[in-house]
Amino acid sequence: MQSIDNPEALAQCPFRGTRIGGAIGSAPTTDDWWPNRLQVELLHQESQRANPLRDESYSEAFNKLDYAQLKQDVKDVLVDSKDWWPADYGNYGPQMIRMAWHSAGTYRIADGRGGAGQAMQRFAPINSWWDNGNTDKSRRLLWPIKRKYGASLSWADLIVLAGTVALEIMNFPTTGFAGGRRDAWEPDRSTYWGPEFWNGKPFDESQATGDHKGHPEEMVSPKLRWVGGPKENYHDLENPLAATHSNLIYVNPEGPGGNGDPMDSARNIRESFARMAMNDEETVALVAGGHAFGKSHGMVPAAKIGYAPEAAGIEEMGLGWHNPVGSGNGPDTMTNGIEGSWTPNPTQWDNTYLINLLRFEWKKVESPAGAVQWTPVDSSAPKTPDAHREGVMNDLMMMTSDIALKVDPAYRKVCEHFLNDFEAFTVAFSKAWYKLTHRDMGPKDRYLGPEVAPEDFLWQDPVPKLDHPVVDAADVADLKRRILATGLPVSALISAAWSAASIYRDSDKRGGANGGRIGLEPQNKWELNRPAELDRVLTTYWGMRDEFNAAQSDGKKVSLADLVVLGGCAAVEQAAADAGTEITVPFTPGRMDTTAELTDAESFDWLKPVSDGFKNYHNDQVGYRVQPERIFLDRAQLLTLSVPEWTVLTGGLRVLEQNWDYSKHGVFTDRPGQLTNDFFRVLTSMDYEWKPADQGKTVFNLNDRATGVTKYTATRCDLIFGSNAQLRNVAEVYAADDGQQRFIKDFVAAWNKVMMLDRYDIKDA
Template structure:
């Protein structure tokens, strides 16, 4: 079923058999129930998604500075309050074993665990766990209760602590009260104020199945409704081509990691191990970190599966009004405590669920395990030995139960690599403790970016490779006279505007607003793997970097204590090129440049981690790897990259129009596509003039509509070539208005000003050392 058929089918179901959710019997029974744009136009590019979390959605004052607010926080007093809460219990949601710690660890873990290395999205950074869809994923069942328990503390401390920081800090406090030594904690996460509608979480419907298979049941997202994996997985489990669609990380829709009952709910540990390795790898964890997290996390608490899933109410976003944002209502018994239903699996891995020890691994390897079913019907494992240790009931005095393992736990025992790591952890508990401590720290801080963004008294001194370290600047920076001198040297070097601007853009545009990785600082474009990425035109890049290195050496050699880093010089060269291109277009403008970057070394660069920053498709330079199959349209992937650069729709439009006439496309088949000008290297508005001209018509070159020509209507002569990433600025209604804006009278000068502003924004994204990113510009 294609998108249109799917949309039509969904509409027919609502029109014929659906009812308004709160009044009326037909689709017209209430305002707002009419089909929306995505029903009528399923292929429409939703450009408005670039403007998520706008200032208007934020109730805080415009000048509110969270970092300054956090610095005034009494962190010790806050931790004391959290720890007092953790060892209490309330009637509306009683704590297991009289300790909320284990469920709060799960809350923090699941907040951070959505992170994925492919595009840096997810993670704990903005507390997106508070909003749909994440707040209503099956894997987050009853996490809403954990946050509600924390509300009195958040209410007490107000803006001094964000929800994002509070969730992670509570996870740390939970570990600490159970005698686990955490590695550290950093504040600095800033809350979002609306849901994330841009992130692509997978191709399945809400239920994890194809749309035509999706059931209409109350327990939204239960794993019984998630057995269809065909839409995000390719190959056969155990085969070489078995893989998960990029950029996804979770094995199934509505999950954080993998299905605890095993791959496709079949209960096969070997298959589960393969899912674990791919999924945790996509979340930036190696094998040892993966085992440490699973074995460490399962050293606490229990799993809940006492009520059949078909009796459980809607997730938070579908819950009735009177529930006030709490979902998964359980009508059986007490509805909580010993009757709780969360993921369907029932029991604990250990006999002392509120104390840090090595019993999880001891039990896993000491006993043989057999498959059984939970009261809710979920597949799980229990010891074959009837004399094995037992675990106490979390609420009923004098009652105990058999130990429990999930299929994903047994996977650690049967996979050779995981087993070897487990055995080392069993032999050396101190080493295991340190490994889990570091892995937890990485899990909960991975999406924060460089250490310069970390706040608080508990930030560790040690800097890790996953934080992409860059040496501190220990030299005198260039001044305005130096910059003027260097610009003249650069423009007299024989390098073209295209080469200089293209190199600066390639260096800076690796930045991702999602996890704050990449960017021009560090000048990693001169190191492996970035210097060899096809998108960066390696041969041209080598020529530019060699020439700039000569200019740097001459400048440094003539100074006393003052020098310019390669990172700064690359950006400065791009600024000089843009100034020249604007002047050649008849507009004199100063392009801001702020020194202060430094150069990273090979030893400070995790080659494997940086490979994830390589673009598979990059509309900014009309690049696409033909060996990679992308399941979304090129223009949608292009907008996704614009979003990762933090660009608004006008900024995106201005940058693309400028880059095209500056001729920075990647060499190859699409080198000239979109360069709608006879004066490449001049910062004109020709891209928009030709795109919107009625003297020409666009024609498809290929049947799939991936390539086009601009032909003169009278002569039929081909004037220019284009890709979908070019024509979207004339085809999409919102982007066309912006294109026409830059093509109208006065558009030339306006384009130059807007291009320079957006250019400086991209160049400065990773300058976390500069509070006001315009104040220090030369």
């Protein structure tokens, strides 16, 4: 009889004796049967029902804990070696730095996903990536601290704190630490990490390219472990994914595909770190700074290492990568296959990494596990103490990704600067580490604790603090009246507000209307924001702002950011009134205007959507592998919208004429500019037949069935709400004879939600 814990056992139906797909003991899922189905249910992940702490305020709990004692507890754990997983050099600091780095290092600037913010390192697929080998042990070592502080300390905060404290106990001066990260309670099912070939399916060598063909020893094992280590993915990941290969953090340390070529590695490093919002100086600081500590592990061939955590047997206690050789740890540890340390003092902050890298020549050798690494040519080079055997000295080690910093001219220039100015190196690494571990947290209003860095960094998209009284209800009513009296079209006012607020992304809490960056480059020049029209609106608002503020004797002010949102609210009220419904759209003042000097235009330009279904915008200059409606779903998820919110906003924005190019796609109404449910009534009507208008089925004609005459046109992002089963059922609610009032009420609520997404200055994150 086959063991139920054997991942290679056939999945047998106990009742019919037939093999079934999916996990062992499960039937094929809807996704197995219909792989092209739009997974609308992704908008409903992270259910509060999964969160056992949903009744807790994390900010209140964190702020009440004894922070000094917490840090001391972490320090005590870091130097208390355990027999079940002995500490290298008697200090867990280096491996905690690696754990924190790898937790934060999944961040990517293109869509803000990844990062340390929810401790996704605890869940699949990230917990079982080859590059995260043995980070499961680091988290278990921290469990006594997590157990002690319970709901007052998230895993996400503890992981980053442990890495930061580890730097401090090895005499490195850190920039600080901010708490405030909330834990996730289920795996992230919406983020695309690239082609993850290690899901149990044997790799098809016909898919391999270039030098990787004909190397079956590097294939992915069907046993859900990595026979070839990080070499198993033969395809460089497409931009904007952060790492260069699947299941890696950043790059393959042996060089692309394990080729051992430092210049190839340098190109990969530059591309990968750029996707994570790091420039050359920050890149060198992070690599050289991180490799000043600890060692790499490669004493055992990868083929001998057991299953990753998600596939390991129940007896492994949720841990993975069982090593059957020797003690399985300590001197026999296997992680990435490269063996050795970079410096003679692996638990002290100094500059010997750069000294060794630049002073000595290095030659390629193989680790005990067969990985490509480098050793000094000069026999007089210093040695490094063995991590576990007292009195034993070993040769220094460099990775191909280290040698890359020496051979790349730009990186070498930075290395030489840091070598000659150790203080500059220290400051650069300290700031780069703070950026790495806080990059996805969003505005500083979300930061908690006594060690928040006082400096405002450009990557935080800083917004000045509110320093004046805000407008009251009477002012709001008067300003609404003035805005509507300007004669600016309702659609233009709504477009300005929506364009400002809707670039918010919950992944890294960037974007939104606060700060008034809609009035600054690059956002005011984006073609999808209808820049000529936007300029007329902004010019009107600037004049109105200056006039209002000059007339106040009590210091009261209104910002451009507030006027942009308020104008949109007034326009929505007007559109509803024109459709026969009086309704007040909520408005909360207090937004501030930032400046061009406080805006990193290059970084901020990443927030520009390449496709935005809310505006029927699709940049055809970009090569897409997915349909527009899938990118539309992704945008809705970044805005934290539910299915009904996504649906009602789309239907409302269509009749309010919000297409970026003023096209009539999806404007299913004879009353444009009025907030009606006409979009849904036409969408669900059988009076029309949908006919593709182009070969790629991106644009459609809605033809009257009786006459064959085209009445309306539409895109995929319009018609998906009538074709997808879940979306259509919601659309039918708003299309019903009693749906108009519900539609307006729900649209206003969803509109207000989007306008308020970035208001961390007044809400609990």
